[in-house]
Amino acid sequence: MSPEIAALNNPENLWAAETVYRPDLFQGKVALVSGAGSGIGRAVALLFARLGAKLVICGRTPEKLEVIAEFVRSKGGEVLVVPTNVREPEQVDALFKKAQAHYGRIDYTVNNAGGQFPQNAIDYAPKGWNAVINNNLNGTWLMMQRAAQHWREHGGPGSIVNIVVVIERGMPGVAHTVAARAGIIGATRTVAVEWAPLGVRVNCVAPGLTATEGLDVYPPEAQKEFPLANPLKRPGTPMEIAESVIYLSAGSGSFITGEVVTVDGGGKLWGELWTAGRPDYYRH
Numbered sequence: 001m002s003p004e005i006a007a008l009n010n011p012e013n014l015w016a017a018e019t020v021y022r023p024d025l026f027q028g029k030v031a032l033v034s035g036a037g038s039g040i041g042r043a044v045a046l047l048f049a050r051l052g053a054k055l056v057i058c059g060r061t062p063e064k065l066e067v068i069a070e071f072v073r074s075k076g077g078e079v080l081v082v083p084t085n086v087r088e089p090e091q092v093d094a095l096f097k098k099a100q101a102h103y104g105r106i107d108y109t110v111n112n113a114g115g116q117f118p119q120n121a122i123d124y125a126p127k128g129w130n131a132v133i134n135n136n137l138n139g140t141w142l143m144m145q146r147a148a149q150h151w152r153e154h155g156g157p158g159s160i161v162n163i164v165v166v167i168e169r170g171m172p173g174v175a176h177t178v179a180a181r182a183g184i185i186g187a188t189r190t191v192a193v194e195w196a197p198l199g200v201r202v203n204c205v206a207p208g209l210t211a212t213e214g215l216d217v218y219p220p221e222a223q224k225e226f227p228l229a230n231p232l233k234r235p236g237t238p239m240e241i242a243e244s245v246i247y248l249s250a251g252s253g254s255f256i257t258g259e260v261v262t263v264d265g266g267g268k269l270w271g272e273l274w275t276a277g278r279p280d281y282y283r284h
């Protein structure tokens with residue numbers, strides 16, 4: 001990871017970064033964030049905590065989550081850590097039960113856990129395709145559905161924000177994740193209608209290229225072309241994505257449901273992302 005990316009993801013820097021939101025915005029509220037041990041999820045969790053929310057954080061690796069929890073506690077915040085693989089229905093169910101038992105309710109759920117590997121689609125092994133679909137479609141779906149069940153049982157209102165990818169154009173090298181996220185966007189639009197009677201809003205944030213440690217999985221030749229990804233000619237920061245998640249979760253989003261907010265520096269209008277390297281055919 002480059003020093004610039006490390007600095008943008010450093011918890012102290014995230015805690016000190018400027019935000020447009022008022023410090024007590026989420027006083028008395030509870031926010032659940034998946035994949036909170038790194039990258040975008042960490043930035044989202046820290047911003048919720050800075051704005052007064054109590055946290056429930058999950059991910060597969062307890063050590064990463066404990067680092068975040070210790071940091072938030074050192075700032076006076078409250079955190080419940082529940083290591084969870086979001087692909088496993090029993091683990092997702094246990095997560096919500098533990099959160100309910102600990103805090104008595106959940107107000108916000110952010111489904112950020114996910115990821116993929118870059119490879120040209122023609123070469124995907126069935127196991128690789130399935131792993132990405134399982135993480136990003138099935139895992140996110142299980143979390144969304146269980147959150148809605150929580151609010152049906154314990155009363156709303158509630159807000160769900162799913163982190164997806166920009167699906168409007170092709171994204172060579174990650175067709176599996178684009179397929180999975182398109183599924184989540186479709187489900188979001190439908191359940192926004194079904195779950196409105198429960199007081200539940202459901203939205204997505206689609207980040208463009210964002211400067212997290214997650215980018216380390218992309219080959220150096222792909223990383224060299226980052227400045228070509230969008231008209232602003234830079235990756236987004238985890239904080240920029242976190243602020244958009246807060247926008248949808250808080251009162252600022254109270255009339256928004258079933259929507260996808262794209263935060264990509266204009267990348268869906270102009271830019272190129274060759275996540276598995278640029279083929280000769282597309283060289284200038």
Ligand SMILES: CCCCCCCCC/C=C/C(=O)SCCNC(=O)CCNC(=O)[C@H](O)C(C)(C)COP(=O)(O)OP(=O)(O)OC[C@H]1O[C@@H](n2cnc3c(N)ncnc32)[C@H](O)[C@@H]1OP(=O)(O)O
Pocket residue numbers: 114115116117118119125126127128129131132135165171174208209210214215217218222223225226273274275
């Ligand atoms: C411009 C650039 C910026 C591009 C920026 C824009 C990109 C789109 C926007 C998204 C950006 C991001 O998400 S940023 C990054 C977010 N973070 C990540 O993606 C973290 C890395 N990814 C993951 O952990 C993934 O979830 C995943 C790889 C599926 C791991 O899931 P699992 O643990 O279940 O999977 P594994 O057991 O490791 O592997 C299961 C199978 O998957 C296949 N597989 C796994 N890794 C593979 C690989 N590198 N190459 C081929 N195939 C692979 C194999 O078939 C594996 O089986 P075997 O052969 O039997 O082992």
Ligand SMILES: NC(=O)C1=CN([C@@H]2O[C@H](COP(=O)(O)OP(=O)(O)OC[C@H]3O[C@@H](n4cnc5c(N)ncnc54)[C@H](OP(=O)(O)O)[C@@H]3O)[C@@H](O)[C@H]2O)C=CC1
Pocket residue numbers: 034035036037038039040041058059060061062064084085086087112113114115116135139163164165166206207208209210211212213214215
């Ligand atoms: N960075 C970018 O450019 C973009 C990122 N995104 C998406 O944003 C989200 C966050 O990415 P980013 O922060 O960059 O990358 P990271 O790899 O840093 O974050 C992904 C997080 O998800 C967790 N996770 C992955 N699979 C599971 C699982 N099955 N169950 C529970 N937790 C899981 C990981 O923790 P652990 O391995 O410990 O479980 C990790 O903390 C992902 O969905 C990503 O695809 C979308 C567009 C662009």
